Amino acid sequence: MRKDLDNERYAGEPMTSVDIVVPCYQYGGFLRDCVGSIRRQGIDNLRILIIDNASNDDSAEVAKQLASEDRRIEVVVRNKNLGPNASYNEGIDWAAGDYMMIVDADDLVADGCIAPAVSFLEHHPEVAFAYGTELQAEFAAGVVPYAGGAEIDVSWATMTGSQFIARTCNYPANTVANTSVIVRTAAQKKAGHYNPRLPHSDDLEMWLRLANVGAVASTSKVHGIRRIHSRQLTQAFARDAAALDYVARLAAFDSFFERAAVVDGARLRGVARRSLSSRAYWSALSHVYRGNYRDAWDLMRFALGRCPSMLLLPPLDWLFRMPNSAGRLRAVLSGNQG
Numbered sequence: 001m002r003k004d005l006d007n008e009r010y011a012g013e014p015m016t017s018v019d020i021v022v023p024c025y026q027y028g029g030f031l032r033d034c035v036g037s038i039r040r041q042g043i044d045n046l047r048i049l050i051i052d053n054a055s056n057d058d059s060a061e062v063a064k065q066l067a068s069e070d071r072r073i074e075v076v077v078r079n080k081n082l083g084p085n086a087s088y089n090e091g092i093d094w095a096a097g098d099y100m101m102i103v104d105a106d107d108l109v110a111d112g113c114i115a116p117a118v119s120f121l122e123h124h125p126e127v128a129f130a131y132g133t134e135l136q137a138e139f140a141a142g143v144v145p146y147a148g149g150a151e152i153d154v155s156w157a158t159m160t161g162s163q164f165i166a167r168t169c170n171y172p173a174n175t176v177a178n179t180s181v182i183v184r185t186a187a188q189k190k191a192g193h194y195n196p197r198l199p200h201s202d203d204l205e206m207w208l209r210l211a212n213v214g215a216v217a218s219t220s221k222v223h224g225i226r227r228i229h230s231r232q233l234t235q236a237f238a239r240d241a242a243a244l245d246y247v248a249r250l251a252a253f254d255s256f257f258e259r260a261a262v263v264d265g266a267r268l269r270g271v272a273r274r275s276l277s278s279r280a281y282w283s284a285l286s287h288v289y290r291g292n293y294r295d296a297w298d299l300m301r302f303a304l305g306r307c308p309s310m311l312l313l314p315p316l317d318w319l320f321r322m323p324n325s326a327g328r329l330r331a332v333l334s335g336n337q338g
Contacts, residue, residue, distance in 0.1 A: 016099065017046070017047070017097030018114060018118060019046075019049070019095040020102075020103060021049050021051065021102045022034055022035060022049065022050045023053065023087035023105065024050055024059050024105035025052070026057050027104075027105040027106045028060075030105055031059060031063060032062060034105045035073070038109050041113075043114060048072055049073075049074045049076065050067070050076070051076045051090060051091065052077045052078060054081040054082075059105070060077045085199070086196075088193075089193040092193060092194075098185060099184060099185055100185045101114075101182050102178065102181075103179060107225060108179070108227070109224060110135070110221075113221065113223045116154040120156050121182065121184060127184070127214055127217045128183065128214030129181055130182050130218065131181045131223065132177075132180040132220070134177030134179055136226045136228055137225065138228040138229065139227060154221050156218065156219050157218055161213065162263065164216040165268065168272075169268045169272040169275060170321060171275065171321070174204045177226065178224070179223065179224025180222075180223035184214070187213045191206065200244070200248040201248040201251060202252070208253075208260070209256060212262060242295040243295065247302065249276055273306050274306075277306040277307040277315070278310075278317070279318065280302045280303040281299075281315055282315075282318060284300040
């Protein structure tokens, strides 16, 4: 059962060890900002691993300079680009602290967020990972758009891993932001590596796999700051056909349920497939409203290809199942449903 912990407050107690992996490719101009946001957390028992994936800008030079300034920083410089999955997985193998994070080099960690999360996790050993919210903004190198404040008292909510999996199947959006996640390292080792066959949805599958290991905690406090810029992979993917996102999410669910032993897994997999189809159906109508007929056709083809019955019976239940259903319905009608 979901438990709101509004009255549970913890002072930051960063006595345990935290390992943070910073994958980098062509982000030399952002790398110092990223590492600086980690160093500002005030955690002494900290290690940072920067993995440069054969960048041809000054990423490697910046990484080595940072390592010369702080003995807690280690650097790996590849001669060949092996893709982001290889960096994530090398970081998982390297991590030996009690907790770990993966923070892409173009993003930031919000000030004062790690210590409260670590303190909470120390008091709740059943929790596999904890996450906050993410601020997304377009900002220049050297600019910190959100300081975060020295927030020590943080309210958390927890749910069992089974509840998290069921919720995600019912509303199959990736609501967990990468930059906001702190993972118990033992849980990450048990969950294993990121799946290289899921280049656009490996994170969604990972949250499901971690939830299959333990409970999940969340807070409304900002944990991560995602830098919006034209060179990031997610922006390039977003510019492609809208239906590709649904194909990627479906692949994540299929991979998870094929590989993991989950109670009531067959039914939940069916729920995820129908939920994705329902979401794609209404997104298709939103694209029609905007006059974007190519994406509308692709999305509707995705929806009807998985649930042909929607051709005769629209998935009206989706409008009432999604969070903030009235607001989301207005978004569909105004053309803002993705």
